[in-house]
Amino acid sequence: MKTDWPLWEVFVRARGGLSHRHAGSVHAPDATIALRHARDTYTRRMEGVSLWVVRSSDIAASDPKQAGPMFEPAESKVYRHPTFYDLPDAVKHM
């Protein structure tokens, strides 16, 4: 390839799945072709799946060096976690 195609991140929602999950990435010249490549690479065309592609350069990521200040408050304070409830069986997808 003479000109490098941009990288696209691929998110797939499986049939019956509730949310899109990051599946990987593909190179493609534009979004339409990126969807086609994502379909061929990550879904094997199971019907009823949903695909999202987004340019990798459009994703803002948290800084690993800031992981301490960023995530620490969640770790040491158990009262932040709603883990003390027994969920009734009728409640799904929690």
Next chain:
Amino acid sequence: MENALFSYALRLGDDSLVLGQRLSEWCGHAPAVEVDLSLANIGLDLIGQAQLFLGYAGEVEGKGRSDDRLAFHRDVMAWTNCLMVEQPNGDFARTMARQFLFSTWQKALFDGLAASKDARLAEIAAKAVKEVTYHAELAGDWVIRLGDGTEESRRRMIDGLDWHWRFVEELFQADAVVETLVAEGVAVDPAGLRPGFDARVAAVLAEAGLPEMQLPRGVVGGRKGHHSEHLGHILAVMQHIPRTYPDAVW
């Protein structure tokens, strides 16, 4: 017309199989790994179609020939694929030109065939039409990308379309086999597919900024077993192992 159904199913199978074989030649050689996957995917779809059509053709014929038998133990003159699918891959643009023209036609055909009075043909077409719809869209996208790309990609796309344009006529030809089956509501009348095909091709060429194609005198003969010099080479590669070991089981 004796055994028109056999001939018809055989043609459909031969079209898909020869093009599937052609696409397999791209494995590991496509412009990008993602394109490699797309081409392999299309090839696998086509080979799946070929198995179904040839399997059915063998049943209709009733002489005990399986899909494998028909695929691997027939000589050039007994193949009835259209001439377009046996054309060499050339460069990526030429391959995509062929895919676009062929898949656009195949989609229209299978759309119609899904309503065939022959339940088996209808069933196979209904399954295949989902695949070829994707093929036609993907290839159409590439015709547009390449036609509307760089000077060089545009030139190559025009070359690719030029190469294959003379084989379009054959796709819409009717002969005794087709006419017999059309009268029975089994086959699709190819003439009826032409306006939709022309409109779709014109739309994609316009979006790609490519000139309208001028139709030269069509080259025909594939349905009668009169092939270009390319098919023999394809079959030599494809049939080599089964011909060498005719009793092999795999």
